[in-house]
Amino acid sequence: MDKKYLEALNLAWKDDTNDSKHDREVLENLLPHTNLKRLSIYGYGGTAFPNWLGDHSFCNMLSIRLVDCKYCNSLPRLGQLPSLTTLHIEQLSGVVSVGAEFYGSSERKAFASLKFLSFHKMSNWEKWSSFEVEDGEVFPNLQKLEIRGCHKLMNVDWPRNLPSLTELNIYESEVLLSSLPRTPAIRKLNLGKCEKLQLQELPQTVEWISIGGCHGVESFIDILRESPSRCHLQYLGIHDCSSPITFPTACLPTTLTELKIKNCEELEFPMHHSLKTSSIQKVSIINSCGGSGSLKFVPLDFFPNLKKLLKITSCKYLESLKLPDGQLCQNLTTLIIGGPNFISFPKGGLHAPNLIQLRVQYCKKLKMLPEQMHNFLPSLEALWISNCPEVESFPEGGLPSNLVELLVLNCSKLIAGRMKWNLQKLQALRWFVIKDDDEREGESAGVESFPEEGLLPSTVEHLNIMGIGSLKRLDIKGLQQLTSLTALFIQCCPQLHKLPEEGLPTSLPHLYIEECPLLKERCQKEKGQDWAKISHIPIIHIDRERI
Template sequence: MGKLINLRHLDISDTSLKEMPMGMKGLKRLQTLTAFVVGEDRGAKIKELRDMSHLGGRLCISKLQNVVDAMDVFEANLKGKERLDELVMQWDGEATARDLQKETTVLEKLQPHNNLKELTIEHYCGEKFPNWLGEHSFTNMVSMQLHDCKNCSSLPSLGQLGSLKELSIMRIDGVQKVGQEFYGNIGSSSFKPFEALEILRFEKILEWEEWVCREIEFPCLKELYIKICPKLKKDLPKHLPKLTKLEISKCGQLVCRLPMAPFINELVLEECDDVVSRSGVHLASLTSLNVSNICKIPVELQYLHSLEWLVLSDCPDLNELPPVLHKLTSLKRLEIKGCPRLSSVSEVELPSMLEFLRVQQCDSLESLPEGLMANNTRLQDLSIMHCGSLRSLPSCISSLESLFILGCGKLELPLPQDMVHNFYPSLTRLSIIGIDCESLTSFPIGLFTKLMYLDIMSCTNLESLSIPEELRHVDLTSLKHISIRHCPNLESFPQGGLPTPNLERLSILNCEKLKSLPPQMRTLLTSLEDLSIIICPEIDSFPEGGLPTSLSQLKISSCCKLEQGRVRWNLQTLPFLRKIIIGVDEEERLESFPEKWLLPPTLTTLTIWGRENLKSLDNKGLQHLTSLETLKLRFCYKLKHFPKQGLPSSLSCLKICECPLLKKRCQRDTGEEWPKISHISRIVFEEFDEGSFRPLDVIL
């Protein structure tokens, strides 16, 4: 490395280097060095940075615990590197095995040039910070992070950094009090600490008990975060004139009032019951309020006329919604999560401007009554998740565009005859997941004339999709995507087929009793591009007339009867079919695949997976695939041979995963199958990661 004397830029970020190579000191013309790892034994010492006076940009010095002689740090001459903008200092290793006094001395001698703009100190185990850290001479310092400096008992005088805009202090366990030493004192009555600071974070300071606040401070502060400081009792700054966001989280002993902040628009309060508002009037500019794990809502909602987003989560004692909710005239989004005692919302009206409502994990809630919508005509998005006692929804929400229902086992949807009149006439997205109600045996798809996306999953009593007699003449022209999954009792689609001329994707997964696909697919589904049929063992054929000619992608797996009749698939009649995925068929003992003329010549991508008995690929079924570009073979454990004639010359990509016999025979130059695939420009042997693997990832 030392011979590269003209090297200007060396970027080793995101590498796993344990130490720097020898000879680094010879790279005197370096202008960029992203990282320097201090060697433990024979590796490069930190003093090898001495003559790199042209270094600029960002430099991370790691494993500083390996410094043996503190004078090496002085020789590194960080103070002379005027072009550095950002410096990161990192220690590593167990704190119990470290020399605390040496680390204190090392950090003292790591003083950088005053031009530095950003500084980070991590995992430092010394007992105090150096005096230079808060010197007002760092006139360009805009960002500082002090993280995991566990043994320091006080903070440096950072208030003296007149240009500092962002400050993050985390995991400094020795600090019990933040007071005058934090602000500093230049000695002038005109001195204003933190006069440029915009973002301040305190997090995981576990022993911190008191914040001594001055009358006038942080004149430019916009964001304040105090998180996981369980012993903090007091206080907060009384007046933050520029504050726009405040987050207080898991500070259970904090007893104080919220600052006066006339421009605050976002407030997050979590596990801090004794933090209260002076008055809702002072929060009139608030647009977002998130209250979590608090017994009582600490602000007077009726004054929050600008509030647009309200989140109430994990509030164990909340048994009813605030009756003044309808007075939030600007509220657009309301989320209620993890409130197990919330049982009724009968006395509440939704705000008139509300567009999004999510109710989640409210186990006692039994209904969303009709009166809920009395004041609202704008609700567009409704999500109900894991509300085990919920039985009913409002029967008509004329503005609703998206409805998501998940894991509400007792929910009774209206019967089809009740849906005919004004049941969500604007709905474009509908997801019903995990509904066992007896009323949902037949889903009246024909009622939702504006529906674009339909997802039905794990509805155990669903037997059919239907179109009411009086609507059989109506085409569902908006519908683009239908997904039906894990509905074990589904048996049929509408008798006349699906009148969905613009449907682009149809996915059917794990519907064990389904015996046939929708009738007249070729004539009715004229825009269908993607068809997936997976784990549907009773389907034995495609519908009469075949598949739509618009089809470009076909996925079939674990459909034993359908695959046994594949000679009648007539895929040659599909001029736009480009991609086919053929998956598991546990009952078939097929040893060679594919058969002659099974696959169309238009094919560009073929995936074969899960064929445990497959031993070879058949040239008769591949030789006419003159457009084939990508072949993927996965989980074919007995597969050993490609055709003697080789693979199609058009093939440019071959991917093999979990085909151990074939992989061995395809080794470059030495494998028996190598001559058959050597012309392929990209050959990939994919690794199987059991931890992240989901079987259906291959085909969905």
């Protein structure tokens, strides 16, 4: 308490307590000076916090973090700290109810300056009661409220009014809200899974909303159908809805720029409604739109103003993307596509002159990538293809010349024909990643040596060889051709037992080896058999430890 210049204090208990009373006495007697501004307490083993924590004499306190104080069964009287702006409470598993003790005196404003409040992983928290003060103001300046991983929280009694709240986030929780607080300034609502929420109207200030649970989604969609023009949404997310429901494509707000649908397998997505006036630029549909298979064939011109992203993955009914003959997918920059039954891109090729990134993933039946990629995708810089076991080769004509990143992961037939990839002409290629997981029976290309001479262009700067269970040796001739190489990553290659006799390129500045037990043994600093081959490399990490 004599350290009057101390502004920040972190107190951490490392191990589980054997004496709760002793922990309480220690914290009680570590009374800091009232000039303290920031306080963090981790792993405290007492059953209650000391009286000084929350005393209004700490008028300079700005920030408090209480983490993993699992034996405390109540929160301290923090509402009386006049300058407190940030409060984070996490893993206080002994707390079942939050009420009057949290706010403090009814004669003063509670949490008068608080702007950010978060509760994380409160595993036994069931009830949050409101508290009335004489002037009626609780959290008058609260701007952001966050509740994450509080699975037992069923009863939330909001303060009558949260006049400054702009963002409410409920993550990884099934908080059973029946209503929302009065929030005249709200901009962002992330409501988690809401099975009891009764939405009568949506505040006109809301620009961003994510809502889950069948009842909450249905309630929200009813509002959209009744008065879409009153909404000013820019982002809409719908998730975890198991009931059959029709998505209101005909009455989306014209202000909407981003749409995300996740884990809504019975959601119908009518494709016959025109969205020519839609301003949607980003669309993500994940594990959704099953039922009658309304997204079996997706016309790319359905979202005419799509620019930043189209992502459709894990949708079991998706079979193909369609694009009318001669029409361009003019503005799209990122396309991520995948699904167990996806079999084809638009016939004749994907005409997307501004596409920068293409990811094709988990397409078990797909046999061909888009035709004429070198002509129709002139702006493509990143191509990721993963878990597409039936793809045997790249399209005729090869890959676009501006390609910077190429990742080929668990595509056994494609990898088996790697010497036909003709990558030498890709003089912009900087980043190359390959993975061939031979733990999956019958789906390995059996790569024993890599990278073969002539496979990669000399421009490659980052080379990542990962998960190749059959790899036994590195090809020194292939490595020596990579004169621009700045980082070599070797990960999860259990049969790779030594480095080439010639060592690694002398110009290599970074080497990363991870989960390669035989190689790790030989590369031990100063005593490993291969240490002399790598000792010239300035930066070496083995199993994430810099040596």
